[in-house]
Amino acid sequence: MLAIVDYGVGNLFSLSSSLKYSGIASVITSDASVIEKSDRIILPGVGAFKDAINKLRQSGLDKVILKEAEKGKPIMGICLGMQLLFEKSYEYGEHTGLGLLNGEVIPMKGKMPSQLKIPHIGWNKLETKRENEILKYLHSGDYVYFVHSFFVEGENENAVAVTDYGLSVTAAVAKNNIYGCQFHPEKSGEVGLSILKAFNEISI
Amino acid sequence: MITKRIIPCLDVKNGRVVKGTNFQGLQDVSSPVELGKYYSSCGADELVFYDITASAEGRKLFTDILKEVASCIFIPLTVGGGINTLEDFDRVLKCGADKVSVNSGAIKNPQLVKEASEKYGAQCVVLSVDIKRVDGEFKVFAKGGRENTGLEAIEWIKKCVALGAGEVVVNSIDTDGVKQGFDIQMLKAVRNAVNVPVIASGGAGNAQDFIELFTQIPDIDAGLAASIFHFGEVEIPKLKKLLNKNNIQVRL
Numbered sequence: 001m002l003a004i005v006d007y008g009v010g011n012l013f014s015l016s017s018s019l020k021y022s023g024i025a026s027v028i029t030s031d032a033s034v035i036e037k038s039d040r041i042i043l044p045g046v047g048a049f050k051d052a053i054n055k056l057r058q059s060g061l062d063k064v065i066l067k068e069a070e071k072g073k074p075i076m077g078i079c080l081g082m083q084l085l086f087e088k089s090y091e092y093g094e095h096t097g098l099g100l101l102n103g104e105v106i107p108m109k110g111k112m113p114s115q116l117k118i119p120h121i122g123w124n125k126l127e128t129k130r131e132n133e134i135l136k137y138l139h140s141g142d143y144v145y146f147v148h149s150f151f152v153e154g155e156n157e158n159a160v161a162v163t164d165y166g167l168s169v170t171a172a173v174a175k176n177n178i179y180g181c182q183f184h185p186e187k188s189g190e191v192g193l194s195i196l197k198a199f200n201e202i203s204i
Numbered sequence: 205m206i207t208k209r210i211i212p213c214l215d216v217k218n219g220r221v222v223k224g225t226n227f228q229g230l231q232d233v234s235s236p237v238e239l240g241k242y243y244s245s246c247g248a249d250e251l252v253f254y255d256i257t258a259s260a261e262g263r264k265l266f267t268d269i270l271k272e273v274a275s276c277i278f279i280p281l282t283v284g285g286g287i288n289t290l291e292d293f294d295r296v297l298k299c300g301a302d303k304v305s306v307n308s309g310a311i312k313n314p315q316l317v318k319e320a321s322e323k324y325g326a327q328c329v330v331l332s333v334d335i336k337r338v339d340g341e342f343k344v345f346a347k348g349g350r351e352n353t354g355l356e357a358i359e360w361i362k363k364c365v366a367l368g369a370g371e372v373v374v375n376s377i378d379t380d381g382v383k384q385g386f387d388i389q390m391l392k393a394v395r396n397a398v399n400v401p402v403i404a405s406g407g408a409g410n411a412q413d414f415i416e417l418f419t420q421i422p423d424i425d426a427g428l429a430a431s432i433f434h435f436g437e438v439e440i441p442k443l444k445k446l447l448n449k450n451n452i453q454v455r456l
Contacts, residue, residue, distance in 0.1 A: 013300045187278060189278055
């Protein structure tokens with residue numbers, strides 16, 4: 001059973017539906033014992049970094065996730081959920097993240113060419129940087145759906161796929177049992193569903 | 205870089221998809237769930253569901269259908285129609301909508317745009333505007349295009365973007381249903397006035413009209429249409445291949 005961590009941010013309907021559609025059994029939960037018993041974990045998230053990390057800490061779920069990560073359980077962060085895996089974010093201030101991945105989340109504003117609109121919203125092309133099992137069904141040049149205003153630079157050591165939005169943006173990350181997508185696999189059509197499928201097939 | 209989007213719009217009344225010409229003479233087309241699945245699998249970049257029901261009963265039916273659509277469509281979903289309060293935003297977002305489109309609700313209460321943007325983020329708030337030329341001026345119309353609000357369209361759009369609208373759908377009543385092409389002049393005026401994504405609606409009759417749109421206004425973000433897609437006059441996979449051939453970047 002795959003556990004979708006529910007810590008009170010965002011709408012989990014689409015994510016849960018897309019897993020169901022792909023034949024993947026999942027449960028939306030904030031219960032530590034359910035997360036501990038699961039065989040893999042998805043950390044979703046929309047909204048602000050500070051609010052999200054505070055909610056994770058207040059509920060004690062941060063410690064649960066860190067413990068499961070240490071055990072080697074596959075964990076995937078989506079969108080803000082991916083950003084939370086990093087050490088630090090500069091989204092309206094400076095906030096520490098879960099620290100499972102080295103690197104920082106920084107604002108697009110001021111970094112991207114000024115004619116580009118922020119947030120980065122829409123279908124953009126994936127470029128594979130490194131082979132990884134989470135990308136096994138993908139073809140370089142596949143399109144996925146992004147919605148975000150803060151990002152991890154494409155040069156990050158954990159980036160396995162990037163996209164071009166004036167400069168290189170980290171699109172997918174992987175390090176041992178820790179995975180993440182900046183884009184929304186649950187909104188990226190067949191390509192997105194294939195990433196969820198690949199995550200579900202990672203051997204434990 | 206971000207691709208140009210092709211967006212089919214589904215007007216839903218009493219649980220069925222309808223589309224009129226110049227907003228009148230509605231004709232039943234098909235099931236929202238079946239059409240939604242079809243579009244999702246054939247390369248549509250986003251879907252718009254518009255609730256044109258007036259009754260509370262119809263609204264409940266729409267919400268149920270929306271949930272059903274959202275559980276089997278895995279591309280972005282925008283929902284509009286009857287959005288007047290933050291509770292309305294909440295209702296459709298919980299059913300799986302990604303963005304919410306406001307039209308008459310914003311005209312009645314512009315603060316709704318601000319409040320929704322603060323609560324859900326600007327990317328979630330789409331301003332939809334029905335515009336018609338009156339004595340050579342662009343005027344905002346309400347109630348499905350029946351009532352002249354007297355508001356000057358460009359000023360109105362600028363105001364709503366300043367309040368927090370993250371995207372604008374421009375529907376030209378003058379070209380809607382006429383199938384003679386998008387309203388390039390009107391769209392250019394809006395495109396030049398704001399720096400958020402602008403979606404063109406009203407007037408597409410064939411694939412050439414989309415090429416014309418993206419060529420004449422290179423920084424327009426998306427083209428939206430209804431009946432020409434529903435009746436198969438323009439097939440999305442063929443349209444996107446044609447756009448690609450014309451050096452317009454699309455998701456294939």
